[in-house]
Amino acid sequence: MLLSDGMVAYAEPLAVMHAACFERSWSVSDFQSLLGLPTTIGWITDTSFLVCSHVLDEMEILTIGVLPFARHRGIASSLLSQLFIYAAARNVHRIFLEVAVNNTPALSLYQKAGFRQTGCRRGYYQMSGKTVDALCLTKDIPSDP
Ligand SMILES: CC(C)(COP(=O)(O)OP(=O)(O)OC[C@H]1O[C@@H](n2cnc3c(N)ncnc32)[C@H](O)[C@@H]1OP(=O)(O)O)[C@@H](O)C(=O)NCCC(=O)NCCS
Known part of the structure; x- marks a missing residue:
């Protein structure tokens, strides 16, 4: 489901799923702030999310996750396809993360x-007390004909 108007209502389920997917989880209020921005767009299902x-x-992928029991069934790939x-329909030329x-x-x-x-961003993440580098990835999007 595409989150557009009234997205803030999804802050709670997003925070619950995010906590199941990430060591450093985002709170309900983090999601409320994010979803309140006019630049935020997202997708949510019973088992997954993409913001x-x-x-x-x-466009920048801010977060994506699939609940552990539902992984490796193509759900994240399907979310990316929707993105x-x-x-492409909105003349976005580049997606990065x-x-x-x-x-x-x-x-x-x-x-x-x-x-x-x-x-590459050196030491970008703090995970289990260690710093971990981040890779910057980009995909170019061809415009719709
Ligand atoms: C990363 C994540 C979103 C993948 O979701 P998913 O629904 O399991 O992914 P898909 O089933 O669509 O898999 C697509 C491809 O991803 C790769 N992949 C998925 N799970 C994998 C695993 N456990 N090990 C290695 N590759 C894996 C494979 O290449 C897979 O293709 P294949 O099925 O042909 O082998 C999921 O593991 C997750 O939520 N992880 C925790 C949160 C996270 O790390 N988010 C990304 C932050 S940048």
Whole structure:
């Protein structure tokens, strides 16, 4: 389901799912603030979520997650496909994101979806008391004919 008007109502289920997916989770109020911005766009299902920022011809993936029991069934790939359709229809030319260098499932997901590495931020994440580098990934989106 595409989150558009009234998105703030989804802050709570998003925070619950986010906590199940990430070591450093975002609170309900984090999501309320994010969803209140006119630049935020997102998708949510019973088992997954994708939240992005959309400014002019660029989008950034802010967070994506699939509940552990539902993983490896193509759900995240399907969310990304919906994002690419949305982006192409709105003249978005580039989608970018940051991902921890040790997040093998996510790196594989993004590689399969056509993202390429465009940079690296040293020590970007704090995970279990250690700093972890982030890879910057980008995908160019061809415009709809
Ligand atoms: C990363 C994540 C969103 C993938 O969701 P998913 O629904 O399981 O992904 P899909 O089933 O669509 O898998 C697509 C591809 O991703 C890769 N992938 C998914 N899970 C993987 C795993 N456990 N190990 C290695 N590769 C994996 C595979 O290349 C897979 O393609 P394949 O099925 O042909 O092998 C999910 O593991 C997750 O929520 N992780 C925790 C949150 C997170 O790290 N988000 C990304 C932050 S940048």
